[in-house]
Amino acid sequence: MALITINDLVIKFKTNDGIVTAVNGFNAQIEKGQTLGIVGESGSGKSQTVLAIMRLLAKNAITTGNIIYNQQDLLSISNQEIRRLRGNKISMIFQDPMTCLNPYVTIGKQLLEVLLNHKNIAKNDAIKTVLNCMDTVKIPDAKRRINQYPHEFSGGMRQRIMIAMALLCKPELLIADEPTTALDVTVQAEIIALLEDLKKYLNMAIILITHDMGVIASSCDTVIVMYGGKIMEQGSVDDIFYNSVHPYTKGLLASIPSGLQKELYVIPGQPPSLLNLPNGCPFYERCNIHIDYCQDHMPLLLPVNNNPDHIKACHVAK
Amino acid sequence: MSQNNINLDTNILEIKNLKIYYPTKTKNLFLKAVDDISFNLKKGETLGIVGESGCGKSTLGRAIMQLIKSTSGEILFNQQNLNNLSKKELREKRQDLQIIFQDPLASLDPRMTVGQIIAEPLKNFAKLNLSKDDINTRVKQIMADVGLIPEHINRYPHEFSGGQCQRIGIARALILQPKILVCDEPVSALDVSIQGQIINLLKSLQNKYGLSLIFIAHDLSIVRHISDRIIVMYLGKIIELSEAENIYEHPLHPYSKALLSAVPIPDPKLERNKKHEPLRGEVPSPINPPSGCHFRTRCPKAFEKCSQIEPLLKAPDNLVLERKHVVACHLYTLD
Amino acid sequence: MNNITGRSLWQDSYKRLLNNKLALFSFIFLITIIFLIIFAPYITKYPFDDTDWGAMLQSPSFNDGHYFGTDLLGRDIFARTLFGGRISLMVGIVATLVSVIIGITYGSIAGFIGGRLDHFMMRIVDILYALPFMFFVILLTVFFGRNILLIFLAIGATNWLDLARIVRGQTLSLKNKEFIEAARATGSSSWKIIYRHIIPNLLGIVVIYVTLTIPATILAESILSFLGLGVQEPDTSWGVLVNEGAQNIQGAWWTLVFPAVFLSTTLMCLNFIGDGLRDALDPKDR
Numbered sequence: 044m045a046l047i048t049i050n051d052l053v054i055k056f057k058t059n060d061g062i063v064t065a066v067n068g069f070n071a072q073i074e075k076g077q078t079l080g081i082v083g084e085s086g087s088g089k090s091q092t093v094l095a096i097m098r099l100l101a102k103n104a105i106t107t108g109n110i111i112y113n114q115q116d117l118l119s120i121s122n123q124e125i126r127r128l129r130g131n132k133i134s135m136i137f138q139d140p141m142t143c144l145n146p147y148v149t150i151g152k153q154l155l156e157v158l159l160n161h162k163n164i165a166k167n168d169a170i171k172t173v174l175n176c177m178d179t180v181k182i183p184d185a186k187r188r189i190n191q192y193p194h195e196f197s198g199g200m201r202q203r204i205m206i207a208m209a210l211l212c213k214p215e216l217l218i219a220d221e222p223t224t225a226l227d228v229t230v231q232a233e234i235i236a237l238l239e240d241l242k243k244y245l246n247m248a249i250i251l252i253t254h255d256m257g258v259i260a261s262s263c264d265t266v267i268v269m270y271g272g273k274i275m276e277q278g279s280v281d282d283i284f285y286n287s288v289h290p291y292t293k294g295l296l297a298s299i300p301s302g303l304q305k306e307l308y309v310i311p312g313q314p315p316s317l318l319n320l321p322n323g324c325p326f327y328e329r330c331n332i333h334i335d336y337c338q339d340h341m342p343l344l345l346p347v348n349n350n351p352d353h354i355k356a357c358h359v360a361k
Numbered sequence: 362m363s364q365n366n367i368n369l370d371t372n373i374l375e376i377k378n379l380k381i382y383y384p385t386k387t388k389n390l391f392l393k394a395v396d397d398i399s400f401n402l403k404k405g406e407t408l409g410i411v412g413e414s415g416c417g418k419s420t421l422g423r424a425i426m427q428l429i430k431s432t433s434g435e436i437l438f439n440q441q442n443l444n445n446l447s448k449k450e451l452r453e454k455r456q457d458l459q460i461i462f463q464d465p466l467a468s469l470d471p472r473m474t475v476g477q478i479i480a481e482p483l484k485n486f487a488k489l490n491l492s493k494d495d496i497n498t499r500v501k502q503i504m505a506d507v508g509l510i511p512e513h514i515n516r517y518p519h520e521f522s523g524g525q526c527q528r529i530g531i532a533r534a535l536i537l538q539p540k541i542l543v544c545d546e547p548v549s550a551l552d553v554s555i556q557g558q559i560i561n562l563l564k565s566l567q568n569k570y571g572l573s574l575i576f577i578a579h580d581l582s583i584v585r586h587i588s589d590r591i592i593v594m595y596l597g598k599i600i601e602l603s604e605a606e607n608i609y610e611h612p613l614h615p616y617s618k619a620l621l622s623a624v625p626i627p628d629p630k631l632e633r634n635k636k637h638e639p640l641r642g643e644v645p646s647p648i649n650p651p652s653g654c655h656f657r658t659r660c661p662k663a664f665e666k667c668s669q670i671e672p673l674l675k676a677p678d679n680l681v682l683e684r685k686h687v688v689a690c691h692l693y694t695l696d
Numbered sequence: 697m698n699n700i701t702g703r704s705l706w707q708d709s710y711k712r713l714l715n716n717k718l719a720l721f722s723f724i725f726l727i728t729i730i731f732l733i734i735f736a737p738y739i740t741k742y743p744f745d746d747t748d749w750g751a752m753l754q755s756p757s758f759n760d761g762h763y764f765g766t767d768l769l770g771r772d773i774f775a776r777t778l779f780g781g782r783i784s785l786m787v788g789i790v791a792t793l794v795s796v797i798i799g800i801t802y803g804s805i806a807g808f809i810g811g812r813l814d815h816f817m818m819r820i821v822d823i824l825y826a827l828p829f830m831f832f833v834i835l836l837t838v839f840f841g842r843n844i845l846l847i848f849l850a851i852g853a854t855n856w857l858d859l860a861r862i863v864r865g866q867t868l869s870l871k872n873k874e875f876i877e878a879a880r881a882t883g884s885s886s887w888k889i890i891y892r893h894i895i896p897n898l899l900g901i902v903v904i905y906v907t908l909t910i911p912a913t914i915l916a917e918s919i920l921s922f923l924g925l926g927v928q929e930p931d932t933s934w935g936v937l938v939n940e941g942a943q944n945i946q947g948a949w950w951t952l953v954f955p956a957v958f959l960s961t962t963l964m965c966l967n968f969i970g971d972g973l974r975d976a977l978d979p980k981d982r
Contacts, residue, residue, distance in 0.1 A: 084552040084553060228624055231623070231625075257626055280629045298557045459882070462877070467873060472896045473892075519705070533878070
């Protein structure tokens with residue numbers, strides 16, 4: 044049984060320039076103990092999709108579809124109920140820890156706030172839990188550093204604090220939106236390893252958003268490739284890397300520099316404008332195997348080689 | 362890699378014992394952003410500089426561009442020390458050294474049109490004696506060269522995408538036909554599919570204009586692709602320097618090895634079988650770096666000598682190598 | 697995306713401003729008032745300084761042209777209100793203009809050059825700030841007598857301090873932006889950078905500030921005139937009229953109400969326009 048099932052999610056925004064379609068039909072099942080990677084570029088809709096799970100979209104968002112968790116539709120439960128879930132059963136960490144931490148409050152206080160918001164325990168017990176959590180995410184010298192301010196920590200450490208904050212209440216789902224993009228490569232490796240360990244330890248599900256195919260390969264079990272608000276291809280990590288069929292996925296894989304090519308392979312053109320999405324496949328203009336049919340007809344997600352777990356949305360690719 | 366234009370005998374830029382120290386609140390304690398480094402840039406080559414945050418690579422780039430002042434040392438451009446020039450002489454030299462920045466949109470004045478932005482360097486050198494029409498023509502020409510539509514000359518930066526903004530930055534940097542182009546993390550803020558476009562553009566422009574490139578980045582795979590030689594920096598020091606492929610195939614310094622093994626490979630099977638060996642501890646503060654070798658506190662192979670004597674950047678004593686390869690590590694010194 | 701001329705940030709802001717109904721309405725209202733003031737000689741039946749002993753403190757009437765009634769000396773309030781508006785607005789605009797020019801120059805130089813020069817220049821501002829405005833004006837009046845030019849001088853000479861501080865702050869934050877570094881890298885001298893890059897990017901704040909200081913200067917002049925330190929008879933300003941009107945309120949409400957309404961409406965319009973501009977120029981919306 045999937046932990047979370049997302050059905051036909053469509054997210055539009057009312058703006059002064061018109062209606063922007065950020066997500067145009069997203070379907071997925073999130074399983075416990077598995078990492079789902081969502082990869083895509085600017086305008087692919089990956090961030091908006093996960094914000095919808097937490098009901099953190101902007102006020103001018105129009106959402107249709109449903110997100111089923113614990114037999115409830117997260118999109119229709121009350122504000123009070125979703126607040127009880129946030130930070131508790133479903134947690135999120137973001138790209139830039141500095142802007143997500145209050146610079147004027149010690150990290151101890153910020154961590155305590157999250158814990159005491161959701162759990163009715165005595166302050167002393169709460170502090171013990173916080174220190175434990177800091178040890179688990181490998182923040183050294185926790186007893187002393189609990190009283191320090193965010194700016195006294197390095198980027199990697201701040202990301203660990205964010206992870207600690209997200210895991211204090213032992214969530215069932217952790218959403219990580221580009222958690223290592225702003226970090227150095229060595230720190231990134233440590234954070235990814237840490238998330239792996241924590242996932243096993245808590246048996247939680249992770250949704251990992253990134254644009255880095257290397258990160259996907261090293262930490263994800265299943266992968267969704269998004270473009271222009273639609274899922275282009277979806278499957279196990281091995282399927283996506285070794286058996287991909289969609290021209291966009293193949294383009295992404297081919298653009299990874301390997302030092303051997305004379306010239307880097309590029310996908311020509313620009314990411315699409317979300318105000319003027321075409322009727323057909325959003326990737327049409329940049330696709331090297333498109334046919335006329337693709338321009339006006341949206342491709343459906345269909346299995347590749349009769350494998351129901353590996354699906355693609357393309358009229359041409361087999 | 363740039364083709365055939367590398368003149369192995371000419372150094373267009375020579376950095377000698379460059380130090381950039383910042384004073385701290387404590388009187389005799391300095392933040393050593395760049396701590397006594399020396400290297401050369403050959404004419405026509407692309408020199409990659411990699412390292413993590415705080416290693417000093419961006420500071421180095423800006424110091425070469427004279428956007429920040431060096432504390433001591435020489436930056437010789439065509440045998441002239443840039444650090445000693447007067448304001449006027451320096452401004453003249455700016456025609457030959459240009460820079461492109463990491464954040465494409467932030468490096469463009471939001472209130473100027475693209476045409477005005479690209480034309481600004483031309484207007485700064487009045488002796489060129491260009492008429493308005495001349496300037497217009499040159500701007501449109503370079504816009505076409507970098508892959509922009511010349512008719513967009515009157516548009517504003519916010520109307521362009523990230524990749525296009527970076528092209529504008531490149532156009533502005535190249536309109537004076539400089540000899541050296543410093544690229545400070547020029548593609549880190551761009552989408553993956555756009556990064557390749559910009560890298561390819563830089564390579565073709567390098568060939569066309571005969572540029573020598575200094576490419577500063579933390580993305581090792583991109584640096585490997587574009588560079589002829591690579592410098593690896595750590596806490597203000599050069600710890601390894603060699604040809605690009607060599608650094609990747611045969612890294613010598615433990616830090617270089619750790620850096621390379623930390624890069625996630627876009628291949629699930631290889632990743633699953635990779636052993637993850639994290640570096641101990643955190644990057645030390647550049648105000649009070651460890652004695653001897655700065656890396657020793659995190660190095661899995663550190664021994665007693667490492668805390669006492671600072672290793673010099675030189676060829677290994679105990680290895681026979683095919684290509685020129687220098688490293689600052691006691692594992693490779695004999696005595 | 698077919699237009700060849702770009703859509704500048706100014707044009708974006710202009711569009712946003714036009715959408716702000718309150719600001720738009722205030723703007724139209726203000727223009728109307730200014731219009732009336734400029735064409736006063738053609739609209740008013742009586743000159744502003746013409747005393748008429750036969751029509752003292754006459755209540756407003758449409759028939760004989762005294763639309764707003766007359767004051768203690770039989771002078772037409774309508775004409776005097778419009779004429780007084782001339783002085784008040786002129787002081788507001790000219791004094792603000794003077795302070796803007798001084799403020800921008802001073803603040804941008806201090807902010808951009810920085811270091812000791814900045815420190816020194818700002819300490820001067822601090823000292824001048826401490827001088828009580830009233831004291832300064834009274835001192836000037838004592839030495840030079842009552843003169844409308846003094847009002848310009850006094851207000852202009854003190855208002856620039858605020859703007860200098862604001863401009864300096866903005867310059868400091870602009871100075872570290874990458875496009876300024878880029879300008880330096882392309883060989884622009886400090887002066888060129890201040891002129892080409894810093895000042896155009898400051899104008900947003902300056903424009904907002906100006907629409908908010910004009911009311912403040914008009915008010916300052918009104919207070920000075922109210923206290924008897926401003927314009928000389930027979931010239932008048934809204935402040936003077938309000939003063940005179942306040943003395944006659946018991947029997948002749950029109951001597952106070954009309955000038956006061958003009959004064960407060962103008963101030964309100966300027967404030968609404970200022971608010972509108974602030975919202976329109978908000979960089980977050982870009």
